[in-house]
Amino acid sequence: MAKPNKKGPTQTVEIACAKCRTLLFKYRKGGKGALIKCFKERIVTDYTHTPCTCPQCDQIFARDTLVRGAPAFKFVGGKVTMK
Template identity: 75%
Template sequence: MAKPNPKGPTRTVDIFCAKCKAQLFKYRKGGKGALVKCFKERIVDDLTTTPCVCPQCETTFARETLIRGTPAYKMIGGKVTMK
């Protein structure tokens, strides 16, 4: 399997907690589909203190995993929104 392009896309999206609307990440996302995973190397601003946990309401919104040999966050369905 091919690794994701490290330079990645130029378009950034803001990722928010679906429960309390706190901003979690600024992320370089490619494509126009739903947010299923976030590669750690594409995160521009990480506003969380603990990985995969919302800093305001302390809800777990993702799981740490390896996707194609690259560290990533696998999003839990319905826990995050993006703009």
């Protein structure tokens, strides 16, 4: 399978914790669909201290996986919101 485009889209979105509204990532997202996964190479700014854990409420919001051969975070349903 093909890897995701490294340059990726130019539009950035802010990903926040759904429980405490703490900002987690600034991410270059492509398309209009729901937020299911987040490729690590497209993360512009990372506000988390430990991977996949909210820095404020310590809730686990994602799993560390490989998607199409590229490292990514796969989000748990309902744990994150996108602005």
